[in-house]
Amino acid sequence: MILSVSRRTDVPAFYGEWFLNRLKKGFVCVRNPMNGRQISRVELTPGRIEAIVFWTKNPAESFLEKLNIMEEKGYRFYFQFTLTPYGADIEPGLPPKKEICGRFRRLARQIGRDKVVWRYDPILFNDTWTPEEHRRRFAAYAETLAGSSDTCVISFLDVYPAIRKRLTDAGIREPSPGQIKETASALAETAAVFGLRLETCAETVDLESAGIAHGRCIDPQRIARLTGRPLPFRKDKGQRPACGCTESLDIGTYGTCPHGCLYCYARRNDGSRTACDVHSPLLCSVIRPGDTVTDCRRR
Numbered sequence: 001m002i003l004s005v006s007r008r009t010d011v012p013a014f015y016g017e018w019f020l021n022r023l024k025k026g027f028v029c030v031r032n033p034m035n036g037r038q039i040s041r042v043e044l045t046p047g048r049i050e051a052i053v054f055w056t057k058n059p060a061e062s063f064l065e066k067l068n069i070m071e072e073k074g075y076r077f078y079f080q081f082t083l084t085p086y087g088a089d090i091e092p093g094l095p096p097k098k099e100i101c102g103r104f105r106r107l108a109r110q111i112g113r114d115k116v117v118w119r120y121d122p123i124l125f126n127d128t129w130t131p132e133e134h135r136r137r138f139a140a141y142a143e144t145l146a147g148s149s150d151t152c153v154i155s156f157l158d159v160y161p162a163i164r165k166r167l168t169d170a171g172i173r174e175p176s177p178g179q180i181k182e183t184a185s186a187l188a189e190t191a192a193v194f195g196l197r198l199e200t201c202a203e204t205v206d207l208e209s210a211g212i213a214h215g216r217c218i219d220p221q222r223i224a225r226l227t228g229r230p231l232p233f234r235k236d237k238g239q240r241p242a243c244g245c246t247e248s249l250d251i252g253t254y255g256t257c258p259h260g261c262l263y264c265y266a267r268r269n270d271g272s273r274t275a276c277d278v279h280s281p282l283l284c285s286v287i288r289p290g291d292t293v294t295d296c297r298r299r
Helices: 016-025 067-072 097-111 131-144 161-169 177-193 220-227
Strands: 002-005 027-032 035-043 051-056 077-082 116-123 151-156 197-200 292-295
Touching (some): 016 027, 077 097, 097 116, 151 177, 177 197
16 A cells, blocks of 8 residues: 555644654544545555655754654655745745745655655746746756756646635636646756756647656656565556546545645635644544444555
C-alpha cells in the first residue's frame, strides 16, 4: 500500500507529531469524506506500507528532525514540496518564501534531491501574476533550488465551483490554452538550464512538444527506485481523469489546513488551526458513538 500524507491537509507542517504517534502505534483511522460515519482502520507497519508520499508547503523543523527515525524503522518516503511565488494575498498562512526555500534545501541535503519533488503549482493569472511574472519568478526559484531536486511539477489552476467566488473576487481567471502553452514552454526552457525534469500534474493540454511529460505525482517508478522492488501501476480511480497517479490511500482530513490558500479545494475553514489530539487514531477527530470501524483491505 502507498500512503498519501496528504492531499487534503499539510501533515508535515502541522500534524507531524500526530502522524509519528500513529507510526508508533502501527495503525491509523481514516474517516470517509463522503460518509462521515464510516471509518477505515489502516495498518501502518513497514511491511504493509510500500512507501509514503508526503505533501507539504512548509514542513516543520520538528518533523524533519524525526525523518531518520522513520528510515531506521524501514519506512520509505519522498516529498511533494509546493513552492510558489505568491504572497499573503494568495497564501496567507505561509511564512516568507526565503525561509521556505531554506527549508527545501535543508530537506534535500538531509534525504537526497531524488526524494524532494518541487511543485510550482498551481499557476494562476491575474493582473499581478502575469505569464511574464511567472517566468521571472520561476527562474529565480530554479536558481535558488539548483541541486535540491531533479523534478519540477507544474499545473495550471482548475477553478472548482466551491472556490470560484473567492478567485473571482481576487481577479483570478482561468488560463487560456494559449497562455498555458506559452508559459509552460518558457518554464521548460528555464528548467532545462538547471537540470530539472518538468512534468505536469493532471493537465489535459498536451505539452510534449515543449519537452514536458504528463507526470505521476504518486509515481510507481520513483517508488521502485526507493524500495529496490518493481511496483505495478494501478491507476487511482479516485482522482481526476487526467491524473496519472498510481493508487494510494490518503489519511488526511479536509478543512484542517491553516495555510488558508485562496485556490485550495480542500479549504473548508477560515484558516485557523484545527484542534488535534495527537493521541487520537483520527486526524482532528475522535471515534464517536455510531461510527463504524472496519479494517482496510486495500493492497
